[in-house]
Amino acid sequence: MLGYILRRCLAVIPVMLLVAVFVFLLLRLTPGDPAAIIAGDMATPAQLERIREAMGLNDPLHVQFMSWVGRLLQGDLGVSLISNTPVATMVADRVAPTLSIAVLTIIMSVALAVPMGVLAAWKHRSAADYAVMTFSVLGFSVPVFVIGYLFILIFSLQLGWFPVQGYTPMSAGLGGFLSNAFLPALTLSTIYVALIARMTRANMLEVLGEDYIRTARAKGAPERTVLFRHALKNAAVPILTVIGTGFALLIGGVVVTETVFNIPGVGRLTVDAILARDYPVIQAMILLTSFLYVLVNLLIDLSYSLFDPRIRY
Amino acid sequence: MLKQMTATLLASTMLTGAAWAETTIKAVMHSGLRVLDPVITTAHITRNHAYMIYDVLIAQDSEFQPQPQMADWTISDDQLTYTFTLRDGLTFHDGAPVTAADAVASLQRWGQKDAGGQVIMDRTASLEATDDKTITWTLTEPFVPMLDVLSKQSALPPFIMPARVAETSADEAITEYVGSGPFRFVESEFQPGLMVVYEKFDDYVPRDEPSDWMAGGKVVNVDRVEWVNMPDVQTAVNALSGGEIDYIEAMQVDLIPLLEGDPNIVVETREPTGMQTMTRMNFLHPPFDNVQVRQAAIKAITQEPVLAAMVGNPEYYSVCGAILGCGTPLENATGTETLTQGGGAEEARSLLEQAGYDGTPVVLMAPTDMVALATQPVVVSQMLREAGFEVELQPMDWQTLVTRRASQAAPAEGGWNVFITNWMVPEISNPISNPMLNGRGDDAWFGWPTDETIEGLKEEFIDAPDAATQAAVAEKIQAHALENGLLIPLGQYTLPQARRTTITEMINSPVPVFWSLKKSE
Numbered sequence: 025m026l027g028y029i030l031r032r033c034l035a036v037i038p039v040m041l042l043v044a045v046f047v048f049l050l051l052r053l054t055p056g057d058p059a060a061i062i063a064g065d066m067a068t069p070a071q072l073e074r075i076r077e078a079m080g081l082n083d084p085l086h087v088q089f090m091s092w093v094g095r096l097l098q099g100d101l102g103v104s105l106i107s108n109t110p111v112a113t114m115v116a117d118r119v120a121p122t123l124s125i126a127v128l129t130i131i132m133s134v135a136l137a138v139p140m141g142v143l144a145a146w147k148h149r150s151a152a153d154y155a156v157m158t159f160s161v162l163g164f165s166v167p168v169f170v171i172g173y174l175f176i177l178i179f180s181l182q183l184g185w186f187p188v189q190g191y192t193p194m195s196a197g198l199g200g201f202l203s204n205a206f207l208p209a210l211t212l213s214t215i216y217v218a219l220i221a222r223m224t225r226a227n228m229l230e231v232l233g234e235d236y237i238r239t240a241r242a243k244g245a246p247e248r249t250v251l252f253r254h255a256l257k258n259a260a261v262p263i264l265t266v267i268g269t270g271f272a273l274l275i276g277g278v279v280v281t282e283t284v285f286n287i288p289g290v291g292r293l294t295v296d297a298i299l300a301r302d303y304p305v306i307q308a309m310i311l312l313t314s315f316l317y318v319l320v321n322l323l324i325d326l327s328y329s330l331f332d333p334r335i336r337y
Numbered sequence: 338m339l340k341q342m343t344a345t346l347l348a349s350t351m352l353t354g355a356a357w358a359e360t361t362i363k364a365v366m367h368s369g370l371r372v373l374d375p376v377i378t379t380a381h382i383t384r385n386h387a388y389m390i391y392d393v394l395i396a397q398d399s400e401f402q403p404q405p406q407m408a409d410w411t412i413s414d415d416q417l418t419y420t421f422t423l424r425d426g427l428t429f430h431d432g433a434p435v436t437a438a439d440a441v442a443s444l445q446r447w448g449q450k451d452a453g454g455q456v457i458m459d460r461t462a463s464l465e466a467t468d469d470k471t472i473t474w475t476l477t478e479p480f481v482p483m484l485d486v487l488s489k490q491s492a493l494p495p496f497i498m499p500a501r502v503a504e505t506s507a508d509e510a511i512t513e514y515v516g517s518g519p520f521r522f523v524e525s526e527f528q529p530g531l532m533v534v535y536e537k538f539d540d541y542v543p544r545d546e547p548s549d550w551m552a553g554g555k556v557v558n559v560d561r562v563e564w565v566n567m568p569d570v571q572t573a574v575n576a577l578s579g580g581e582i583d584y585i586e587a588m589q590v591d592l593i594p595l596l597e598g599d600p601n602i603v604v605e606t607r608e609p610t611g612m613q614t615m616t617r618m619n620f621l622h623p624p625f626d627n628v629q630v631r632q633a634a635i636k637a638i639t640q641e642p643v644l645a646a647m648v649g650n651p652e653y654y655s656v657c658g659a660i661l662g663c664g665t666p667l668e669n670a671t672g673t674e675t676l677t678q679g680g681g682a683e684e685a686r687s688l689l690e691q692a693g694y695d696g697t698p699v700v701l702m703a704p705t706d707m708v709a710l711a712t713q714p715v716v717v718s719q720m721l722r723e724a725g726f727e728v729e730l731q732p733m734d735w736q737t738l739v740t741r742r743a744s745q746a747a748p749a750e751g752g753w754n755v756f757i758t759n760w761m762v763p764e765i766s767n768p769i770s771n772p773m774l775n776g777r778g779d780d781a782w783f784g785w786p787t788d789e790t791i792e793g794l795k796e797e798f799i800d801a802p803d804a805a806t807q808a809a810v811a812e813k814i815q816a817h818a819l820e821n822g823l824l825i826p827l828g829q830y831t832l833p834q835a836r837r838t839t840i841t842e843m844i845n846s847p848v849p850v851f852w853s854l855k856k857s858e
Binding site: 055056057060061062063064065067068069070071072074075077078104106107108109114117173176180181184187188189190283284285286288292293296299300301 | 528
């Protein structure tokens with residue numbers, strides 16, 4: 025197991041290197057000029073050129089790349105070309121909102137979706153099954169910003185239960201955090217509930233048709249034990265994969281939800297940086313997101329052995 | 338007795354509480370603040386930030402006239418020496434007094450970047466601090482618009498910084514943000530692109546005159562101002578309705594109905610002149626290297642459909658052919674009949690025929706990610722087509738556009754023929770600082786016209802001894818600019834703002850400012 029983890033961790037190095045080269049070249053090949061953002065609309069071409077020179081954007085590509093990688097190896101993500109702020113500070117400020125809302129979303133999604141999926145499979149072709157499937161189709165089909173605005177209209181503007189926008193860190197109190205984070209997490213949950221519920225239902229249906237389930241029922245095991253101990257545990261591996269990749273997607277930033285609820289997360293940071301061609305920030309964000317994906321995938325792989333003893337590393 | 342004591346105690350507690358209560362304004366501005374140096378960028382949000390924390394020597398009032406702000410001035414009889422005297426009580430946020438040396442260093446840095454400042458610096462014999470409070474600026478020849486340029490409110494106003502900060506190279510951003518303005522920048526709470534916080538600067542001494550645009554006393558009646566960036570205006574509108582913010586600087590006209598009928602919210606136009614939207618052609622490549630083709634493009638366009646598509650509600654736009662803006666002292670309608678009234682398509686076709694236009698496609702760059710610039714290219718391209726142009730409308734994001742417009746290559750090799758942009762009217766209201774009227778070829782603004790006539794007319798404007806002569810020269814500039822196709826004005830529009838009714842006494846200035854206003858609970 026330890027050897028496997030070590031091998032997977034070492035495999036991260038070439039992956040990150042490839043991502044670094046790819047991101048760097050892709051950004052430099054994309055049209056755009058951070059100097060133009062800094063200088064504003066009234067700057068003359070000569071002024072732009074002087075700013076580009078001062079920012080080092082006129083240096084040859086390999087010089088820029090080596091300088092970036094050199095700093096990266098020392099743990100320095102660089103400084104934003106636009107705001108002169110250290111990228112590490114900018115990212116650190118934005119990670120907490122995204123991470124906390126991602127965790128809340130996954131908790132809410134799993135808490136709702138798994139029982140819904142189990143119920144739908146257990147009561148296959150019943151009204152409950154059709155209701156879960158209808159909700160799943162809706163959850164997938166309605167754009168997330170529409171759901172967000174709808175929730176704001178109902179829960180914030182009409183009922184006044186939650187604030188319209190903003191983010192309160194957990195350090196300021198759980199109540200304040202939940203008050204701001206509940207609606208965005210609920211909005212995001214609609215997609216994940218739909219996804220996880222469908223996946224749970226499909227896998228449960230498959231497992232519930234297995235011989236050992238019939239055996240469990242034949243020997244008189246209570247239905248709850250059959251469903252949750254025998255069936256769900258065996259259906260868990262693909263469900264875990266969906267939850268894991270969903271979590272990775274969430275921590276990569278959910279731009280639309282962050283925009284609708286004005287959450288200062290990494291999704292908005294990345295999009296703003298792309299629009300401003302703020303190369304160091306984009307590079308750092310893509311590297312970090314790639315690293316998180318690799319990490320989450322490793323954790324998912326390791327968690328399989330908890331549910332399926334046949335899987336060994 | 339006990340009751341009385343309790344009442345007194347309660348009252349005193351409440352009073353103390355009231356004295357401690359902090360008044361905070363939460364405002365959503367038109368964009369997030371990222372660049373903090375008002376000399377390195379012409380971005381409006383950075384200028385707005387600079388007006389919060391810095392002060393200016395002289396400032397423009399609502400009549401576009403220069404007024405004393407940090408300093409009074411005298412002019413020598415030969416109009417060559419300007420002497421500015423700093424008023425008493427000026428202090429930087431770090432506690433150091435503002436000196437003439439600080440002002441000189443700031444003006445020198447500004448003079449390297451600002452178009453008007455460069456013209457002044459070209460004519461400067463000396464700029465020095467003759468004592469702690471006196472700045473003596475000596476010119477080699479008279480420059481009549483000197484005070485207009487120094488007092489302008491946009492792109493770029495000469496903000497005064499400590500000398501040690503102003504000594505930073507003009508091509509590099511400053512890293513220390515100390516001003517002497519009415520608000521103090523709270524650096525520890527600054528999150529680029531997200532939030533900026535300002536606190537009232539208690540040692541600021543306002544002038545005695547009432548506030549008038551950027552001039553007059555800057556009396557601060559709130560303790561703290563927070564600029565919260567919300568990229569989605571709908572979210573800002575919801576937040577304003579819910580009482581979570583106090584003010585939206587720039588409302589989208591199509592969202593105004595959402596706020597109408599709410600007794601707690603006022604939607605209003607901050608100042609009447611607003612913005613000019615306009616078209617710029619590339620003088621270097623066919624077909625717009627031919628003056629007749631440029632004239633044909635001007636004749637082909639009518640403003641009303643462009644503005645209707647862009648703004649929609651006629652309450653917030655007006656046709657205006659004046660290249661220096663309508664509602665300004667130099668407003669002029671010479672040569673604008675077809676632009677404002679239409680009917681020029683036939684003439685455009687005739688001009689194209691005379692020019693021998695061979696159907697060379699016109700590459701029109703269309704930014705799709707900027708709401709304020711997304712519709713004009715579509716309408717303009719159709720008008721050009723109707724007049725006989727072959728138009729290739731190329732959609733792209735704004736960043737790609739700003740990179741590509743700097744390319745002098747042929748349109749087929751990554752260059753361009755035409756694009757559309759918007760300006761704040763006060764920043765294009767003077768021929769000296771209007772970028773479209775720069776005719777210095779490669780040194781001119783994108784489009785690179787080589788136009789000795791416009792340069793000569795600007796010299797004539799600079800030498801004009803009085804306002805009447807200036808207006809006469811401005812008329813000639815207007816006629817020439819449209820004859821030569823330096824720009825095609827597409828009209829003016831205003832950006833309504835929205836505020837909660839608890840905010841009162843906001844100044845109707847083009848730059849949104851947070852002094853004078855009051856907030857009631």
